[in-house]
Amino acid sequence: MIGIIDYGLGNLTSVLGAVTKVGFDGVISSDPGELADCEKLILPGVGAFPEGMANLNDRGLVDVLDDQVRQRRVPILGICLGFQLLGNNSTEFGETDGLGWIDAPVTVLTPDDAALRVPHVGWNEVLQASDCVLFDGIDDGALFYFVHTYKMELPSGGVAVGTCDYGGRFTAAVQNGNVFGTQFHPEKSQQCGLALLRNFLEKT
């Protein structure tokens, strides 16, 4: 069972729809017991960082996630805000600590070209920076759908397996062992997004 973590925010229905579409059984859940039994986890996006962390804490989900991801090495995919929550901390609406599984801060997107509007909304190319199973069979430079105001910025390569340019390069996808994350929305990126999701569900 694929556990889609319900922390009161996010487009959970869309994520479940995409998981179903690629042939897997998913469950939207905020029940620590149920999530503890899942063989894979997805931490969806859409939300503000402080509210996201507060909700994870209030629902007692941080402990079960820590146990599943760090002790039992269950693969997890963070999407958009869920990806940012994997980081050390964020400056969105003040300073808030994240889960800390990806060693990077989350900061506001500041394109070096004033003509580029923020939030960064729409389809943009993802360059594959190092080998990652998520991108199996997906063209380098394929378009994915982004919608975000904050970003993570890691050195390209290594943990940062994908990058994107929007008035400066930022991290579009990460892998640190069993911890995966994408700044873009695979559940909303048509064929390429569904292919990436299938890779996560089949190959990790």
Added chain:
Amino acid sequence: MLRNRLVTVLTFNEGTLFRTKLFEPDYRYTHNFVDSWSVDEIVMLDVSRDPTHDKQSFYDVVTQFAKECFVPLAVGGGIRSMEDVRQMMAVGGDKVVVNSGAVERPELITEIAEAYGSQCVVLSIDARKKDGEDGYEVFSHFAGQATGMTPADWARRGQELGAGEVLITSVERDGSLQGYDLALCRQVADAVSVPVLGLAGAGNWKHFVEGIEQGGLSAVCTQNIYHFTETSIASAKKFMDRKGIRVRL
């Protein structure tokens, strides 16, 4: 490089899809012409006017639609409270569109942004040309109620309150197929730094190019055009690409 978006707007009355002309329903064409593999984003709006209508019929339509929709889905119509927002997200919305509810109570924009992030709030503005003078005025409540605000001012304030995108609609151009009101689009695009989507008036593929190049739009929206053409969104995008607009083909 970020692509310009081609967005399809679908309007529903009591759960039934229809097109509009001058903001009035026109049920002549009620087929679903959305080519969901080519379109970049979809907006679904509940424009039922009876304030006591059952919202469930719209939620049911969105739920069904969202199951096979793997592009972003913005949903709106009648959003007044965070409970409405939660409902719209629960049935499959990726972002919400607010209009009259934000005119009545601008803090609604901030409440949504603080919970779901700015990128989740689209401020929809309906504007009419002023009678006998230059400029535009924002109208709310199905374009029936004057607000005294200019679209540029309201867009700017909306951005300050937390809106992540602005959707500007020309009431006069609705259903006209005469092209976007480019001056209106440009005023709003110049007023804010968030992406601006334009709606109302697109009658041919050239109008999309004008909307982006002259109107300053990040995304061009259509409601009616596919009702009148046999050709697809894919052909519109090929045309835009030939004209030098960066789109997702």
